[in-house]
Ligand SMILES: Nc1ncnc2c1ncn2[C@@H]1O[C@H](COP(=O)(O)OP(=O)(O)OP(=O)(O)O)[C@@H](O)[C@H]1O
């Protein structure tokens with residue numbers, strides 16, 4: 571997902587959860603970022619900051635990276651995704667649609683594209699902290 | 706943990722007046738041809754139209770449109786490029802010419818991702834070319850896109866129609882609107898499919914002849930729009946467009 575679109579999702583999800591929990595202010599938003607998506611942290615931080623709502627005026631955005639772990643369904647091999655030696659176009663395709671990993675990556679042991687992304691695929695809103703209404 | 710993508714999909718589609726998923730029970734009945742030609746026909750009637758190819762493992766609309774070298778623009782998400790007047794989105798922008806071997810769960814993830822990043826803007830119609838059957842893509846689109854409606858494609862064959870009947874039943878149970886059924890590849894006109902469709906209370910939108918000219922017209926939009934096939938799809942487009950003021 572593009573960082574800006576992602577930040578938009580994070581802000582509106584945090585807003586919904588804050589409403590559900592009757593928070594009058596959000597103080598911290600923790601976002602977990604799977605490395606498969608190769609999110610640019612600086613751009614994401616900037617986009618989050620730009621899209622802040624009054625409810626999260628002083629909130630701290632905490633970004634946690636989760637390494638991407640892949641496991642071959644054919645031979646069981648496990649390995650870590652590293653974007654280093656992919657070309658720019660492949661990197662970008664996986665950045666926008668992480669499932670494109672199945673198009674461009676192969677199991678290093680048996681060569682199969684039939685692997686699963688065990689960890690580190692997407693972007694998640696892990697938690698929010700805040701101050702309760704009337705409390 | 707919450708998935709931030711789910712929250713923005715509705716917003717990405719907020720400017721779209723009508724979403725039509727072109728769907729079927731069996732494969733190979735002409736969904737991709739009809740979705741593409743319907744989108745072009747609506748566009749030529751002056752509507753603002755988007756075309757989304759959601760058949761990630763076997764995309765085909767780019768072949769029918771004959772598009773090459775197009776790329777979406779990156780602007781706070783992804784803006785679909787314009788192909789023959791259509792806002793056009795397909796996984797081929799990312800997979801290029803490579804095979805995309807995706808399991809169901811991965812298809813699902815890719816659909817959510819694409820729906821969350823694609824900014825369609827203001828459209829009268831978004832036509833979606835669906836993969837066949839009532840699997841992941843169908844269930845995901847029903848779950849993720851509240852305003853969606855379906856157009857079901859069958860052939861005169863009972864084998865195709867019986868699977869469409871199941872699709873229609875599922876949609877009815879889930880209270881998803883169906884704009885109607887199209888009968889494609891008709892060689893010997895008969896009212897059998899029409900009467901069965903009308904019997905279950907769903908509009909029969911028309912028959913499309915089996916047109917041998919279609920194959921030669923693939924990739925050449927002008928030629929395609931001059932075929933008897935496109936003429937029949939055009940009549941369906943006119944009928945559908947009366948549903949929108
Ligand atoms: N009315 C028609 N006359 C002649 N050929 C047709 C007609 N409709 C579709 N075809 C041809 O039939 C083939 C299958 O059509 P198409 O790819 O649109 O089916 P589909 O339902 O999208 O298939 P899939 O389920 O695999 O996605 C194509 O070669 C197409 O050109």
Ligand SMILES: [Mg+2]
Nearest residue numbers: 736737760765
């Ligand atoms: Mg198709």
Ligand SMILES: [Zn+2]
Nearest residue numbers: 642645677680
């Ligand atoms: Zn392997």
